Amino acid sequence: MDVKYSFWNNKGGTGKTSLAFQSITRYAEKFPDKRVLAIDICPQANLSELMLGGLNNKGSEKLLGRHGLMPRCSLGGYFQLRLPSPYAPPTFNAHDFITNPKEYNAGIPSNIDLVCGDPLLELQANAVNTLANQNIPGTNAWIAVIDWLRTFLEQVDIEYDTTFMDCNPSFSLYTQIALATTDKIILPVMADDSSRRAIQNAFSLIYGLKLPSDIYSSYAFATKLRNAGRSLPTVHLIAKNRITQYMGSASAYAAVLAAIQNDIKQLLRSNPDIFSFSDISSGFVDIRDFQTTGVVAFAKGLPFSRVQAGKQSINRHRVQVKQEYLDNSIEAIENLVSRL
Numbered sequence: 001m002d003v004k005y006s007f008w009n010n011k012g013g014t015g016k017t018s019l020a021f022q023s024i025t026r027y028a029e030k031f032p033d034k035r036v037l038a039i040d041i042c043p044q045a046n047l048s049e050l051m052l053g054g055l056n057n058k059g060s061e062k063l064l065g066r067h068g069l070m071p072r073c074s075l076g077g078y079f080q081l082r083l084p085s086p087y088a089p090p091t092f093n094a095h096d097f098i099t100n101p102k103e104y105n106a107g108i109p110s111n112i113d114l115v116c117g118d119p120l121l122e123l124q125a126n127a128v129n130t131l132a133n134q135n136i137p138g139t140n141a142w143i144a145v146i147d148w149l150r151t152f153l154e155q156v157d158i159e160y161d162t163t164f165m166d167c168n169p170s171f172s173l174y175t176q177i178a179l180a181t182t183d184k185i186i187l188p189v190m191a192d193d194s195s196r197r198a199i200q201n202a203f204s205l206i207y208g209l210k211l212p213s214d215i216y217s218s219y220a221f222a223t224k225l226r227n228a229g230r231s232l233p234t235v236h237l238i239a240k241n242r243i244t245q246y247m248g249s250a251s252a253y254a255a256v257l258a259a260i261q262n263d264i265k266q267l268l269r270s271n272p273d274i275f276s277f278s279d280i281s282s283g284f285v286d287i288r289d290f291q292t293t294g295v296v297a298f299a300k301g302l303p304f305s306r307v308q309a310g311k312q313s314i315n316r317h318r319v320q321v322k323q324e325y326l327d328n329s330i331e332a333i334e335n336l337v338s339r340l
Contacts, residue, residue, distance in 0.1 A: 002162065005184050005185070006186070007019060008175070010171055019188055019239055023337055029109050034161040035111055035159055038112055038163075038165075040118075040165075041117065041174060043117065047117060048063050048117045055298075056301075063116060066116050071097070075115050078094075078115075083124065088144075094156045099116055101113075109303075117166075146177055146225075148177055149177050149178060180230065187238045189260060190241055199238075199260060203274070206232065206233070235276065235283070237284075238285070261284065264283065288332050292325065293322075293329045307326060
């Protein structure tokens with residue numbers, strides 16, 4: 001059975017894409033017999049650029065090449081196909097929109113396929129939102145649009161064991177399309193007050209918790225999915241990201257991290273059904289700051305397992321990857337992947 005994970009937080013800057021890239025590639029390395037599908041549901045398409053080679057290896061140019069194909073080989077290309085036929089899928093071949101990044105980047109495991117991200121998603125957002133809010137007798141327009149990705153994946157589900165989605169830091173309709181197709185959410189958080197507010201907001205957006213007024217309830221994502229007989233994704237893991245390399249959970253951040261953990265502990269008691277874990281300790285994972293190791297890995301589009309310690313050149317700048325920090329980065333991702 002294909003399990004679908006999404007990396008998502010409504011707040012930007014939480015290290016979501018870097019965690020997604022390293023987790024997906026490590027998962028594929030660890031389970032070479034599993035077929036993995038990565039879907040980049042972000043207009044910035046940073047995951048796709050990393051998969052296709054990173055900054056140093058012309059990942060952006062390779063991505064533009066995929067966008068230039070007919071049909072456009074990206075999620076935006078598939079959505080473009082759906083715009084004229086939003087409520088009943090046209091005839092299409094999902095493979096037309098799937099790329100094998102190993103063909104472009106030797107560092108990526110061959111058992112990963114990719115649906116590339118696309119800035120076209122941002123241009124399509126207003127049209128998609130309008131289509132989802134049409135009042136059509138006998139048709140639930142919102143569900144029909146929300147199911148676009150589900151319809152796509154139905155063609156290829158049998159080919160993949162695990163699907164990972166890197167979602168935009170928003171709650172736009174294309175993000176909702178991804179989350180409605182997701183089984184389990186990986187939620188990266190930073191150790192600051194804005195991240196604590198963001199995680200509280202995330203639970204309101206997905207599950208309709210603590211809405212400021214009942215007037216919002218009928219419009220809530222959770223309400224509309226439940227009314228259609230659909231299940232909601234569960235929160236599977238909360239990644240406390242960019243904890244200092246030197247001090248673990250440094251004292252300056254400890255109070256905020258403790259508050260976030262306490263918020264989740266209370267939600268576990270009041271709403272256990274929205275989590276895939278029952279014990280607070282199994283629901284959190286610490287991710288230390290990747291520092292120079294991350295800079296090198298992302299510039300070259302490499303999993304940490306392919307990064308070498310020592311001095312090297314990145315964009316004509318000499319940098320040094322320390323073995324200790326490389327080992328720490330590998331360990332952090334290994335710990336995350338072991339929870340999947």
